[in-house]
Amino acid sequence: MAATVSVAAEWQILHDRFYRKPELYQMQWKHVDLSRNKVAAAPFGGPIAVIRDDSKIVQLYAESALRKLRVFNSAGLQLSELIWRNPGGRLIGMSWTDEQTLVCITQDGSVYMYNIDLESIGSAVSMGVDCFTNSVVECVFWGNGVVCINEAFQLFCIQDFRNPVPCQLADTGIEDFPLCMAVIEPQYTMSGNVAVLLSVGDQILIVEEDGVQQLGVEVGPIQKMAVSQTAKFLAAFTHDGRLLIMPTDFSEIAFEHTCESALPPEQLAWCGMDTVLLYWDDMLLMVGVEDSVQYFYDEPLIIIPECDGARILSNTSMEILQRVPDSTVSIFKIGSTEPAALLYDALEHFDQRSAKADENLRLIRSSLPEAVEACIDAAGQEFSISQQRKLLRAGSYGQAFCSQFQRDRIQEMSKILRVLNAVRNPEIGICLSIQQYKLLTPSVLIGRLINTHHHLLALRISEYLGMDQEVVIMHWACLKITASSAIPDSTLLEILLEKLKLCKGISYAAVAAHADKNGRRKLAAMLVENEPRSSKQVPLLLSIGEEDAALMKATESGDTDLVYLVLFHIWQKRPALEFFGMIRARQLARDLFSNYARCYRHEFLKDFFLSSGQLQDVAFLLLKESWELAKSPMASKGAPLHGPRIKLIEKAHNLFSETKEHLFESKAAEEHAKLLRIQHELEVTTKQPIFVDSSISDTIRTCIVLGNHRAALKVKTEFKVSEKRWYWLKVFALATIRDWDALEKFSKEKRPPIGYRPFVEACTDADEKGEALKYIPKLADPREKAEAYARIGMAKEAADAASQAKDGELLARLKLTFAQNAAASSIFDTLRDRLSFPGA
Known part of the structure; x- marks a missing residue:
């Protein structure tokens, strides 16, 4: 039990709680x-x-x-x-x-x-x-x-x-410096902004951004203040040597302690949540609820508040003053008979091969899980590695007899202690308690290790705890690039790749970006080649000026968004001909550019097609532009845009004519331009915007309807309209305007190449039976003549014509036409009987 006595002998008791002040380091500075x-x-x-x-x-x-x-x-x-x-x-x-x-x-x-x-x-x-x-x-x-x-x-x-x-902050209105000042952090104020406490005379002012509040705390002038870590309490040292602990709403004085000196302390700080430290030249005073403890020093101190106590820095040492954890007290308190103390004692007896080990275990059989947990927890609270081992061995010894205990609890604690002991090494100098470690989190600890260039330890801890190692390797790689300006790019690349390959999925692009930022563009280009993700690789290649490589990688990935990113970047950076040359050999890039430019940048696309010798594609674009002009509201009013349209179509004709494969398109464009020009002239002459974009037939028909037969003949001649088509168009156009005299005169000019049937149909459609009768007798085919008579309701004449044709089927069809007329039906029956046709 000698070891137990020596541990507890170093503690100080404050009311009913124990405090300890172990030395963490002998300071190595000089x-x-x-x-x-x-x-x-x-x-x-x-x-x-x-x-x-x-x-x-x-x-x-x-x-x-x-x-x-x-x-x-x-x-x-x-x-x-x-x-x-x-x-x-x-x-x-x-x-x-x-x-x-x-x-x-x-x-x-x-x-x-x-x-x-x-x-x-x-x-x-x-x-x-x-x-x-x-x-x-x-x-x-x-x-x-x-x-x-x-x-x-x-x-x-x-x-x-x-x-x-x-x-x-708000104007305080004070006329002299405050005796002391403290702050309540923004996260603990109602407004979310910092609140400043000023001791002015007998008052305390609370100053915020939007106002000042005066508190009439009748305690006399306050010489020193310190706000607790959670901002619930304020420690204040008064002019008459009293230490007051008050809630930060100043509703009451929770307790006060009279100090031996009225001289304000050089430092006033909280030690955890339950004690306050005051430091004068040679004395450190720890004040609790009902008691105080004095520590004497012959060298200056700096108090560093922590979440679970306070570190005390002197010229020669670093100590931590903290409350002794309950688990540690239960084991090492002098005379303790707690189950954890008996378990720890049992291990010592077991090591000495004493039968008392078994006796101790029997005494705590029912409380064995709690005893094991206390030993494991106490191990985590220790800074001494030898003491940690003893406590973990005690916990492991008790766990062997305890089937209900969580089996991996010792393994978890061992893992934490291995990490803590590694960073507590003086070479590293991060002496964390287990509470500080849990509050800080392992990921933040890793960040602090790499910031102090302890990359190897950070990497090993990351691997040991199953954490992502990318952060460590990335930081090391970037630092290596910055610090290795004298190393050739190829040599440095090998060094970097050896380490970067340790971490799957690491961003080579981010390391390459750092190399480029440090002026090592060649190294950046070599690094980015190892980046498997195109989404990271391509933007970086663009940023370091490797547009060709970026375009190649983007097209190989098949990601259209990436290809567009590269295209737009190069489009802005390079001359047009150079840009065209880069995308011409890559089909995906070429097609995506064409699709975009076809919708938004016609002129640029025309330049691209011209540079590639794709004359027919330029011609098609010109035709499309002409049609877009036709849709313009200005074009519908008859004049201004027809000229540019005609020029566009003529240019298309010239380009089509350059290639043998597009003779049809060339001819069609030529005739379209010619027709538009004639139609434009007609609209100007007639002052009626009804010609443009109509067909040749419609143009001729419209001219005849308007009585402009000369213009109609001109269109016929220009476009070599056949006689048959000309007759059809003129017949129906004259019928449309009901110019029957002109129609009759037209029919007599010469024998119509289309016959007289169109004349009959035109008159019949216009419901002009009398006019139709002028042309029905001239029909050569008796069947057509019979059907024509039937259409105007002349049954006898239809029957006579049908009898000339000797067509029984025709007679039957004509009879159905006159089915509602009994007299007409009988005519067809009589004729059928006379001619001895079989019944229809």
């Missing part, structure tokens, strides 16, 4: 005196930024007069440094954001941001002209924001450094 420096330490075992405090008069030893901003890990190993040249006057404050960006604010209100390698992130941001005119005096940081107060007592804030837009 000649760093915290009292002479400004220090910014990041939570979650993060880095520490140190710079000589220019507000203090200090003696320079062997060091340079130039001030250096240095970054260390939690173990004191230097990560980077930068010569600080006071770019904006005195440095007022600095802090780490949640993303571990170092923010520095100078006297003139300039905000400078650096990564962990002290490389500048973007350009400096100004807090505004008021801060430049009236210097910044003090600033208070929180996770991703800051509030500053200037010499004119104005408050300015940046709510989020990821989008650093300064804004001014």
